[in-house]
Amino acid sequence: MSAHILPKRVYYTIFAILMFCTYLTVQIAFFDLGALNTIAALGIACFKATIVILFFMHVKYSTRLTWAVVLGSIFWFGILIALTMSDYLTRVWRTFG
């Protein structure tokens, strides 16, 4: 197989970064940063997911087709969220307390 074999230290490094990010996101959660709490939590989660995808799942060394598949799935999930929320965020009437 024409696969790229990553050295083990790459995996250990990514692991360390993931653990640190977990620690970070938990710590941040205990401070009231308003809207930034959600942004920070999701931002850190996206970063963790990205390095898992790039290195554990070898996407950094994969074909353009694999990249297209990964990005496509994220984009399509984005369509679901964006167009649905375009309804919820523009309903000028409130039906809840």
Added chain:
Amino acid sequence: MLPEAAHQHHVPGLAHHFDNLEQQAEATTLGMWVFLVTEVLFFGGLFMVYTVYRNWYPDAFAAASHSLDITLGTINTAVLITSSLTMALAVHAAQLGQRKLLMLFLVATMALGAVFLGIKSVEYYQKFVEHHVPGAGFNFEEPQYAVHAQIFFSLYFVMTGLHALHMIIGFGIMTFMLWWAWRGTITAEYYSPIEIAGLYWHFVDIVWIFLFPLLYLLGRHAH
């Protein structure tokens, strides 16, 4: 061009409708990636439901989230990340033809997965005892949030439950991989089953990477 009848030698692991192992590996890897796309959209529907109701009921969601055990949740996150490491190391061992190491890392991945599920069961039991399971016996301590907190807990059980189901399926896959590794089917030339099992396992990890902050970390700062 391959004359049909003449398979002079059988390439171990090569299915007859593929021309060579490389084509087969590329096809099976692409197949797993396409399957993961479907999983993104499958879980994505649940994240959609979450997004709407988090947007509608932020305070009730924060209050309900606060009642989850953040220590257990964090430990579980660490456990699952570690299992991703052991899975990546399993693939690495397979690529180098290191059969015993491969089996060791597969077992380690499964063990860590079992720890995750064990801790999850403890959390579910806690929720049951606290009457936070949606349904007839539901009771939330802050009555002004009770109705909407029930939506949070419904999402909690459905999302983590579906995630746990995927982990159990992952166990099944790992067991197969362990058996194949033990039998010597996996070699440095033919290890794509381990690779694609790894893709699946990492995906399950990624789902948790998002579930953890969305379910556990809201409202930590308040109250």
Added chain:
Amino acid sequence: MPSSTVLIPPRHYLNDGYGIKSWLLTRDHKRIALLYLASVTFFFFVGGAMAVLIRLDLATPAGDLVTDETYNKLFTMHGVMMVFFFLIPAIPSVLGNFLVPIMIGAKDLAFPKLNLFSWYIFVIGGLFTLYALVTGGVDTGWTFYTPFSTVSSTTNVIPTALGIFITGFSSILTGLNFIVTIHRMRAPGMTWFRMPLFLWSTYATSLINVLGTPVIAITVLLVAAERVFHFGFFDPRLGGDPVLFQHMFWFYSHPAVYIMVLPAMGVISELVAAGCRKPVFGYPFVAFASLAIAVLGFLVWGHHMFVAGESVYSAMIFSILSFLVAIPSAVKVFNWTATMYKGAVSWDTAMLYAYGFIGLFTIGGLTGLFLAAIGLDVHVTDTYFIVAHFHYIMVGGTIMGYLGGLHYWWPKISGRLYNEALAKLSAGIIFIGFNLTFFPQFVVGYLGMPRRYHAYPPDFQVLNVLSSAGASILGVGYLLPMFYLMWSLRYGRLAGSNPWGSVGLEWTTTSPPPTENFTETPVVTWEAYDYRAPVEGHVA
């Protein structure tokens, strides 16, 4: 040596193994296609039986054939059976399964065992739904709107929802199989732009299957779960929003209509090229139009919810996008028509279906533009105008495409030719019956007759009677092919490898093909629809 001199090879996929086990445990994509043919035909007639009862009841203004509750169950089961168990699987799982490997020069799909598994999943899902049907039916409409489906309906919602959930995986896995096969198993020289346009359509359909079906899977699962556990996601009394169900349901179900029509469009591209002995005009445009339909089709679902309570602003966005999605469809219609210009136009049965498709799909599609306009949609929504619109596309479009494809490739699949006169007659009967059934529905809908009602003002009776009369003619038209196609299996003339003189890899192999499709892997050196060169020269 041209293989057309061999009328029927001694060994081919149909006699390569006898007995029920060789069929039920087959890995051969061609046999699996026939397994699907049998199952989708069965479900088509179940759905058709519902339609017969519906049209019988609607012949009179009073709802006097069945009770209101039973009528609700009839149109629900008609919709569920036809949408999920016929229209969505038919062309991809029958024609797609049979043709995709052959058209790209491969021995089979990428995952043959998964292909067989997909069929079993399809059948199991169908059995769940049939069980729901015979033990009382479902009355929610095929759209399962909440909170009626989750709270108030007393019918078999859960088994039906589970049946659809299970069958959804058949679509997903078939789509996955096609995507990987087309990417990774094309024969040497078969570049993307040498592929027949049927493969572009099938590929685009597979993208929709993979991206959309999981969302309806989780949605129907949540409906079933909410019925059991009373979660409240879609129940206003518990803080939920019924419109959220509609968003998630239509996120799939709108692209689903493109799952239904794109493969038919792919068939039409093949039929028009073969029937006019010309390359399809503007091949790259038609190919990219397939992809554009698949992508844009995901951006318009809110046009099903203009009166449901979604915000006016998001309605406007969905309306504009709905106008946009008509463009690639129109491009295809223009290009097929341009292909016919100065072509050696044939009047074979398959071509009759193709012409029928082009005309009827155009009508159906144009009426879709009516519906994309919010103001007009408010007037006609939930009336028979909508019913007519989607039947023009799904029946006038998809089913015509399916029958055209079935007739065109029947010689390849079976090795036999059917009775051409009977086939033409059936096509004519279907065309007349179809228009008589559904055109009056545009009128009666515009005049205000609501859909899903079996009692209506007497003023509408004439139009309804015309529609019911048309339905009986249509029924006859559908039954005839069953007979002459079956008859041809035993008594039809042997077809030979290329009875139509078409260009395409599938016509270079024998009829029926050998199990491994080709005796030698083809090497492709010619462009798609290369009708300039003599047909025999395309044997590798």
